Amino acid sequence: MxxxxxxxxxxxxxxIGVGLHKFGRWPDKSVEDMAKVxxxxxxxxxxxxxxxxEAGFSGRVQNITGTGQSxxxxxxxxxxxxxxxEKACASSSTAxxxxxxxxxxxxxxxxxxxxxxxxxxxxxxxxxxxKLSNYxxxxxxxxxxxxxALRARRHMTDYGSTAEMFAQVSVKNHKNAxxxxxxxxxxxxxxxxxxxxRMIADPITLYMCSPTTDGASAAVLCAxxxxxxxxxxxxxxxxxxSGTPEYSSRSVGGDVAEGxxxxxxxxxxxxxxxxxxxxNVVQCHDAFSPGEVFAIEELxxxxxxxxxxxxxxxKANIDGQVxxxxxxGLESRGHPMGATGIAQLYEIxxxxxxxxxxxxxxxxxxxxxxxxxxxxxxxxxxxxx
Numbered sequence: 001m002x003x004x005x006x007x008x009x010x011x012x013x014x015x016i017g018v019g020l021h022k023f024g025r026w027p028d029k030s031v032e033d034m035a036k037v038x039x040x041x042x043x044x045x046x047x048x049x050x051x052x053x054e055a056g057f058s059g060r061v062q063n064i065t066g067t068g069q070s071x072x073x074x075x076x077x078x079x080x081x082x083x084x085x086e087k088a089c090a091s092s093s094t095a096x097x098x099x100x101x102x103x104x105x106x107x108x109x110x111x112x113x114x115x116x117x118x119x120x121x122x123x124x125x126x127x128x129x130x131k132l133s134n135y136x137x138x139x140x141x142x143x144x145x146x147x148x149a150l151r152a153r154r155h156m157t158d159y160g161s162t163a164e165m166f167a168q169v170s171v172k173n174h175k176n177a178x179x180x181x182x183x184x185x186x187x188x189x190x191x192x193x194x195x196x197x198r199m200i201a202d203p204i205t206l207y208m209c210s211p212t213t214d215g216a217s218a219a220v221l222c223a224x225x226x227x228x229x230x231x232x233x234x235x236x237x238x239x240x241x242s243g244t245p246e247y248s249s250r251s252v253g254g255d256v257a258e259g260x261x262x263x264x265x266x267x268x269x270x271x272x273x274x275x276x277x278x279x280n281v282v283q284c285h286d287a288f289s290p291g292e293v294f295a296i297e298e299l300x301x302x303x304x305x306x307x308x309x310x311x312x313x314x315k316a317n318i319d320g321q322v323x324x325x326x327x328x329g330l331e332s333r334g335h336p337m338g339a340t341g342i343a344q345l346y347e348i349x350x351x352x353x354x355x356x357x358x359x360x361x362x363x364x365x366x367x368x369x370x371x372x373x374x375x376x377x378x379x380x381x382x383x384x385x
Contacts, residue, residue, distance in 0.1 A: 004271045007239075010104035012224030014234035015096075015383070017046025018346040023184040023215035023334030031060070031116040034216035035071035038339075039114060042218035047231025050075040053220075054108040056082040057099050059092030059115040060338035071114055089287065090374030091115060092217060093341025097379055099221050100237050110222045115343070117336035119212035145209060145288060149201035152290035156203070161293070161308035163203035167194040168312050169289035170208045170331055176318060177328025179359040182343075184213055184334030208289035213334035217342035219349075235349050238367075238384040239272030241265070244377035261371065262298040264380050268369070269300075272382035276300030279322055280365030281351045283344035285373040286329040292316075295371050296324060299380075323361040326351060341379065344370040352385040 019041025021034040043050060058068030068082040085095040092115025099111040155161050171191050177183035189207055197205035220232070227234040241264035269275055276299060284295035293307035301322050302310045310316055316324035327333050327347040330340060348368035350356040366385045372378065 004267070007104070007271055011106060013100045013103045013237045014222055014224050014227045015219050015237065015345065015349055016222050016227055016230045016232035016234050017042040017044070017048060017220035018342070018349045019043070019045060019218045020182045020343060020346055021216040022182045023213050023336060023339075023343070026118075026214045029214070031067065031118055031216065032071050032074055034214065035114055035116045035218070036074050038116075038216040038218040039071070039075065039112065042112070042220050045232050046220040048110065048220055051078070052110050053078075053080065053112045054110050055080050055099070055102060056112045056114070057085055057095035058082065059085045059087075059095040059113070059341060060117060061086060061088055061091055062117065062119070062337075067116060068114070071116060072112070087376050088374035089285065089335070089337045089340055090372045090377070090379050091338045091341060093344065093370065093372040093379040093381065094242070094374075096219060096221065096237075096342060096345060097240055097242060097381065100240065103221055103223050109226050110220065112218065112220055113342060114216065114218045115336075115339035115341060116216040117338040118214045119336060121212055143201070145201040145204055148288040148290045149204045151294065152203055155290070155293070155305070155308065159305035159308070161305075164191060164195065165308035165312045166203060166289045166293060167191055167205070167208060169286060169292045170194045172311065172317060173286065173292075173325050173329040174207075174332045176326050176359055177332030179357065180327045180333060183328045183332055184211060185328070185332045204288055204290065208331070210287045210330035210335040213336040215334060215336035215339045215343070217339040217346060219342050219345055233353050235352050236384045237381060238274070239268045239270070239382035241268035241271070241380045242377060261295065261373075261378055261380070262300070264378060265299045268380040268382050272384065274367055274382065278367050279369050280363070281323045281326060281348060281361045281368040282371065283325060283327070283329070283347050283368070284371040285378075286325055286331050287335065287373070289331065291373075292325060292329065299369060299371060318359055318361055323351070323365075326356065326359050326361060341370070341372040344372055345381065345383070348383050352383060
């Protein structure tokens with residue numbers, strides 16, 4: 001039996017509560033402090049009490065050992081299963097995916113997932129030890145801005161996209177973030193300012209990069225059959241897919257994409273019994289502006305090669321064809337690695353509930369997709385109203 005057939009035989013799984021701690025720089029706050037705020041908010045949103053939580057999964061990237069036990073322990077020590085999950089930037093979306101399996105299979109009815117991170121300033125790259133590293137790292141090639149830049153350059157050569165088109169992603173997302181009180185940066189930025197920013201990896205400038213961030217996120221999941229016991233408006237996890245990159249002779253390396261995201265998207269859509277034309281809102285992994293363009297194409301929102309123009313023509317705007325990164329995305333909302341995945345789901349839930357305020361996608365959106373990439377692969381989750 002394939003996983004799509006198996007998933008359809010399992011119980012429906014819903015998100016009934018979501019919460020965030022504002023993303024930004026919080027030098028005086030611990031991960032526990034931030035997680036407490038996000039968890040309280042998610043429990044309140046769900047209309048649930050902590051003593052109703054039967055298991056927990058906690059996403060964090062740096063100093064992961066015991067994080068889940070520490071943040072959950074602030075609410076009590078119940079002796080429940082608490083697992084720590086690490087998949088780089090996709091850690092907390094992985095926590096949600098694992099929790100959905102456990103609920104769907106009938107092991108638990110109500111599960112709490114969290115994502116937390118405190119990050120140092122600067123490029124997220126550790127020191128290179130020639131005795132322990134492979135040649136890619138020794139030669140300075142394992143740098144995410146460079147990987148995205150290389151693929152962006154090839155996109156420009158193959159399809160005629162321009163640096164200005166990639167920069168427009170940042171302009172759009174900064175504008176969206178002005179309407180998000182949880183975002184790290186809440187100021188608009190012009191195309192000229194983006195283009196004139198400090199060059200990081202041509203054509204990527206400073207404002208086309210996601211910042212390092214502190215923050216926390218949380219979500220309460222439950223079986224659809226018990227959702228009526230809670231106040232939170234349920235949003236169904238209708239489909240998912242997760243996998244790792246595959247070899248390509250044209251690959252620029254790493255998890256930048258190179259086709260495996262397109263494969264995962266098709267799988268997630270089939271599981272959810274939808275197609276890309278049914279999608280109303282998307283949160284995608286724009287760690288660097290070109291990443292949003294690649295995701296738009298590989299999620300099937302437009303043909304390959306047309307993603308940059310899709311953004312340039314306003315089709316990814318909140319009032320466009322499909323609202324993409326309506327909360328500001330990683331570039332403007334911020335990117336605390338362990339918390340990012342659930343933050344994406346937070347926004348999709350608000351959009352499908354119709355509670356996103358001034359950044360609400362029009363016309364009663366019913367289907368949202370979250371695309372979250374980490375070292376070790378990607379998660380795609382399809383949510384339905």
